[in-house]
Amino acid sequence: MIQPLFFASLTSFYTAYSDSDFFGKVIFLGLILLSIICWCILTYKVWMLRKIKKNSMTFQDMISNQKESLLQLEIKTSPTDAPSELLNPFQQIFSSIQQKTKELLHKNRFFSSKIAKEGEVYLSRGDLELIESHVLTTVSIQSKLLEKNLFVLTMIVTLAPFLGLLGTVWGILTTFAGLQAGGTISSNNMILGGLATALTTTVLGLVIAIPALISYSYLKNSAKTISSDMEDFLYTLLSTIELQYRRVE
Numbered sequence: 204m205i206q207p208l209f210f211a212s213l214t215s216f217y218t219a220y221s222d223s224d225f226f227g228k229v230i231f232l233g234l235i236l237l238s239i240i241c242w243c244i245l246t247y248k249v250w251m252l253r254k255i256k257k258n259s260m261t262f263q264d265m266i267s268n269q270k271e272s273l274l275q276l277e278i279k280t281s282p283t284d285a286p287s288e289l290l291n292p293f294q295q296i297f298s299s300i301q302q303k304t305k306e307l308l309h310k311n312r313f314f315s316s317k318i319a320k321e322g323e324v325y326l327s328r329g330d331l332e333l334i335e336s337h338v339l340t341t342v343s344i345q346s347k348l349l350e351k352n353l354f355v356l357t358m359i360v361t362l363a364p365f366l367g368l369l370g371t372v373w374g375i376l377t378t379f380a381g382l383q384a385g386g387t388i389s390s391n392n393m394i395l396g397g398l399a400t401a402l403t404t405t406v407l408g409l410v411i412a413i414p415a416l417i418s419y420s421y422l423k424n425s426a427k428t429i430s431s432d433m434e435d436f437l438y439t440l441l442s443t444i445e446l447q448y449r450r451v452e
Contacts, residue, residue: 216407219399224377227400230370234363234407241359241411244352245418251290252349252425258291259429263436266297270443274301274308292345292429293436299341300440303334308448326448335441342433349426356419360412367408374401 220231269276278294304326312324326334378398 216403219403223374223400226373227370227377227404230366230373230400230404231407233366234370234404234411237359237363237366238407238411240355241415241418244355245414245422248353248418248422252422252429254290255292255349255429259293259432259436262291262293262297266440271447273297273440273443273447274305276301292342292348292433295345296338296341296433296437297440300334300338300437300444303337304444304448307334324448326444328449331441331445331449334444335437338437338441342430342437345433346426346430349429350423353419353422353426356415356422359415360419363411363415364408367404367406367411370404370408371401374398374404 220228223231266273266276278298307326307330308324311326311330377400
């Protein structure tokens with residue numbers, strides 16, 4: 204039952220496209236292009252977010268098992284993991300906090316070498332605040348990467364119904380032009396083509412805009428959740444480093 208209805212709908216859309224004039228066909232093609240862009244972005248983003256969630260869980264488990272040696276931990280990435288920065292933002296956060304902590308410990312070791320015994324090097328409160336601000340920048344960059352290209356979906360949500368409305372108005376104008384032309388066969392075809400364009404473009408505009416709106420809401424919420432998890436991961440790492448390297452006062 205569903206399959207015949209689906210093919211009947213496709214036939215109706217194709218018939219409406221065939222019966223429309225040049226400008227009507229341009230409107231149809233514009234709506235189809237918006238639909239393709241919407242589904243490409245949705246497919247890629249869903250794949251990316253699932254990959255990030257999977258990678259983040261694996262990475263956080265590895266870090267939690269090696270908390271005692273965070274600064275000695277080496278994360279190896281192979282050349283085949285090309286978009287690793289995008290697909291594992293938690294690894295970027297860890298690398299950022301590890302690198303900054305090592306830099307500050309090296310600085311403190313250099314300036315305190317004359318008064319402290321070898322190996323006794325610590326981080327001050329100011330050092331920890333500097334690490335936090337540095338890594339928050341990394342979190343912000345990773346959050347922006349998660350939301351990259353989502354603005355296209357909001358554009359499609361707004362543009363698709365208006366493009367459908369343009370098709371509606373153009374179809375009605377074509378219908379009135381056919382009515383004024385009299386009862387010839389060509390004018391009847393013009394009337395039918397105009398009505399088909401008016402109705403079909405309206406439906407297409409809504410059919411494209413609704414999934415785009417749902418997709419945007421889902422992807423935006425997922426990106427916010429991952430961004431929140433990244434901040435939690437950051438402060439977990441900071442707490443661990445503070446326990447290990449801050450001097451007891």
